[in-house]
Amino acid sequence: MSTTLGSVLLIVALLGLAYKRANLKTSAIVVGVIAALAFFGPASATLTTIAVVLTAVFAVLSLESFRANTITRPIFAIYKKILPEMSETEATALEAGTVWWDGELFAGKPNWNKLIDHPNPTLAPEEQAFLDNQVETLCSMVDEWEISNQGDMSKEVWEYIQKERFFSMIIPKEYGGLGFSAQAQSAVLQKLSGLSGAVFSTVGVPNSLGPGELLLKYGTQEQKDHYLPRLADGREIPCFGLTGPRAGSDATSLPDTGVVCKGEWEGKEVLGLKLNFSKRYITLAPVATVVGLAFRMFDPDKLLGDKYDIGITVALLPRHLQGMDIGNRHKPIGSPFMNGPIVGKDVFIPLDFIIGGAANAGEGWRMLVECLSVGRCITLPSSGAGGGKYGIAAAGAYARIRRQFGVPIAKLEGVQDSLARIAGNAYISAAAARVTAISIDQGEKPSVPSAILKYNLTEAARQIAIDSMDVHGGKAIIRGPGNYIESGYSSVPVAITVEGANILTRSMITFGQGAIRCHPFVLPEMDAAKADDLKAFDKALFGHFGFIFSNMSRSAVLSLTNAAFTSVPVSGPTKKYYKQINRYAANFALAVDMCMFSLGGELKFRELISARLADMVSKMYLASMVLKHWEDQGRNKEDLILVEYAMDKLFSEFEAAQDGLIKNLPARPVAWLLRALTLPLGRTAKAPSDKTIAKIVDLTSAATGTRERLIEGIYRGDNGKNPLFMYDSLLSRAEKAEPIYKKIGIALKEGKFNEANLTIEGRIHDAVEMNVLTKDEGDFMIAFEKDVLDMVNVDDFPLEHFGEVAIKHDAPAAARKATKKKASDTEQA
Structure with missing residues (x-):
């Protein structure tokens, strides 16, 4: 074997072994064969020496006991010293939920069969019947203009919501609830989201993080038997007090306290808690009858044991407790849903008001993060998905019938750009919300996807609202019963802000949690260090080394070949997209390790670096959901244009984040290596083309099957104002x-x-x-x-309809009379 041939063979072998993630023994054998061929052939001594040395290294490293005691032990000692302390609240957050498809993306080599084989269930008959009847009826009763003017939903709407058990979708049937699947809950909320933010919030919040879910998972049997039937039939209206003036996104910084003491309850002295708290932005608080409250619990007199700071605790408080001030309202922008402050001073409650009883004292943070990972995957993503469906249904139709310059404005390319963006975001949001909801029904508690969906789908909703305003022009900026855009547009910032502000969700939570939770080796390394388990640490460490070299090889090969030769278990027009995600997953996994390697503990504080990594994993996750959604809907060829738009959009955004990460990585040699391995040909993904945009608009601004599938599940009934x-x-x-x-x-x-x-x-x-x-x-x-x-047309009103004006002129009596009649007719319409 010649030197040239041997060198090529050795390089290819090393790349192949790393690409396939071969173990050390296999690597030693393969390289040993090349060494033998070089030794007995005309290859140079240098090549032979390199091959022999590599064979020896691989062979020695494959001896696990020897490796652990000679190589790993000193590394282990250093690692334990530099491993940063993790607070109890951080550890609890990391342990919350499960790892699902997000783990496949962090692994750098997604197992597509896991997603392709994921179930595609339809709604149960009773769930579909509820959508077709009760939800349809509720939608017919909603008048957003009336809600906006009155500041609340009508008495009839409130009574119908309570009577038909809309608050009980998550409560099991044995307690009188509806016991719906996550998919059904999402479908209900999507149908409501485009009609009224007030109705959506009123129904959504009790079925998300709140007393109902906490009672189900952690309550005592006595608490469940008492509260759940009353919550189910509407006798009790719940709210949950977590956020306060000084504890917003940093929920662990609660200044609210509960001090263990003795007090009087129902004429008897009992052991309980004296609560002092100030909560803000609490949805349903003004009308709630039972308050879930999070606070920090202390036991200064050691009445419960030796511990002083017991930790975050969650309790249920009846509305009419002495010392609790509840009933005032905030005035949120957009649709005026019930929201307000709750303040308590020296409020005494017995210990059995703690959810789960005294045994759950100090367990509140664990309870909250475990419930939040599910709730954030349903409620706010449903708002984004439903809003997107309503957005394209209205904007597409409006652009088709509104003519300017002798043509429908849907034919104007500037308008088409906005319309296609609405349609693309709507399709992505619907896919992500539906597939992730199904994963919850399959037993997953996807904590990282909950952050991905919360941020990306509410941001998509913001863009949809902006684009809808632009398409409608003057129609959308004049308030009145005929303006169906304004409420959604002005309500979007509420979704952006609640359940973790989007800025922090992107820059701190998504990747910060995923980097440890989803990485195949980081958490095992940390756990081994805490347990002082050298053998486990050695296994994780060398697995990590192999993982890095594998992703280096995979990134280089897939990037140089544009993923042409990677295998995926699908065929047809979407095959190329699966391949591209394979490439991006390898790129992302390598970027994660390079950032960890070069920044160490500083990565936790480099929030813009973390944000770009969050963007990268988010775009891959959303793209995967789109591909699964298209498969589940029957691989409709007519909808491929939506898939193409989504992939072009998400892939170009992935590469933009990837490029930004490399440009801003402080360790420049690491950044140069990362660019050479992941973007050797520069950015190759392109934004959606003008041709793609035009095709999408043709399909979504006309009565087509694609439009029907895209807006499926929204309210289209004739209630005189829809x-x-x-x-x-x-x-x-x-x-x-x-x-x-x-x-x-x-x-x-x-x-x-x-x-x-x-x-x-x-x-x-x-x-x-x-x-x-x-x-x-x-x-x-x-x-x-x-x-x-x-x-x-837009609405107009008499001059003084909104109050006294500074300047006015007398008008002829007939003109005044005609104006009043016109205003009256408009309001009735």
Whole structure:
């Protein structure tokens, strides 16, 4: 074997062994064979020596006991010294939830069968019936303009929500609840989200993090038997007090206290807690009858044991406790849902008010983070997914019927860009919300995906709201019963802010939790160090080394070949996207280790680095959800354009984050190596093309199967004020109207119309008179244009409708009377 051939063979072998993550024994054998061939062939002494040395190294390192005692032991000693202390609250947060598809992405080599084989269940018959009946009825009762003006939902809406047990979707049937799956809960909330933020929040919060879920998981049987039936049938309205003026996203910094003491309860002296607290931004607090409260528990007199600071604890408080001030309201922007402060001074409660009883004293943080990982995967993501469906349903239809410059504005490329972005974000959000909800139904508690969905889907909702405003133009900036955009637009910041502000979710939580929780070797290394287990540490450490070299090899090969030769278990038009995610997963896994290696403990405080890593894993996760969603929906070829748009968008955003990470990594030699291995050809992903954008708009601004699948599950009934019902009617007629518009346009170019007759109605009348249109066509267009005008018009009111004004002029009595009548008709409509 010649030196050149041997060198190539050795390099290829090393790359292949690393790529395939071969063990040390296999590596020693393979390289040993090459060494033998080199030794007995005409290869150079240098090549032979290198091959022999590598064989020896691999062979020695494969001797686990020898390796642990000679190589790993000194590393272990250093590691234990530099390992940062982890607080109890940090450890609890890391242990919360389970690792699902996020773990496959951190592993750098996703097992696609795990996702492809993931179930695709339909809703149970009773769940579908609830959607088709109770939810449909509730939607028909909602009047967002009335809610906005009155500051609350109507009494009838409140009573219907309570009567039909909307608060009890998470409560099992044996307690009188609906016992719905996570998928059904998401479907209900998506249907409500586009109609009213107040209704959505009122239904969503009791079914998310709150007394119901905490009681189910941690309550005593007595607490469950008492509260759950009452919560289910609406006799009790719950709220949960966690956030305060000085404890927002940093929930562990609670200044609220509960001090163990003796006090009087129902005429008897009992052991209990004296609570002092100040909570803000608590949804449903003004009307709640039972308050879940998080506080820091102390036992200065050692009445319970030797521990002074017992820790964060959660208790249930009836509304009418002496010393608790509840009932005032905040005024959130957007839809005016019930939200307010709760303040308590020297409020005494017995110890058995603690959820789970005295045995759960100090367990509150664990309880909260375990519940939050599920709740954040359902409620707010459903808001984003549902809002996206409503957004494209309304904006797409509006752009189809609204004409400017002689064409529907959906044909204008500037408008198409916004419309396609709405459709793409809606598709991504719907896919992520649905597939992740199903994972919860399968027993997962995906903590990292909950942060991914919370941040990305609420940010998508913000972009959808902005784009919808832009498409609708003046229609969207004038308040009134005809403006169906304003409430969602102004409510988006609420979703952005609650359950962990988005800035911190992106820059601290997503990657900060995932880096340790999902990495295949970091947590085992830490656990081994804490347990002083050299053997376990050795196994994790050398597994970690192999992992890094594997990702180096995989990143280089996949990046240079554009993932052409990686295998995936699918065929067809989406195969290339699975391959590309394989490449990105290897790139990401390598980037994670390079950042950990170069920054060490400082990485925890480099929040922009952490944010870019969070972006990278988020885009891969969302792309995976889109691919699974397309498979689950039956691989509809018509919807491939949405998949293409989503992949182009997410892949270009992944590479933007990857490029930004490399540019800002402080250790420049590490950054240069990372760029050479992961972006050797530069950024290759492209944003969606103009051609893709135009195709999406054609499919989503007309009555097509793609549009139907995209907006499936939203409210489209005729309650006299639902814009989507009218848009469905208009879209069903738009195709017939288009050739008639063309006939009028041709006649206009030929100068057949009276120049003074500028209205479309006038031109339709003249066209019929001139036999340009038939009478049937004319009658059809007059009716069609009337409905179009109703949808594009905005509301107006009498001068002093909103209060006294500084400047006003007398108007003739007849004019004043006509104006009042018009305002009255508008409000009734």
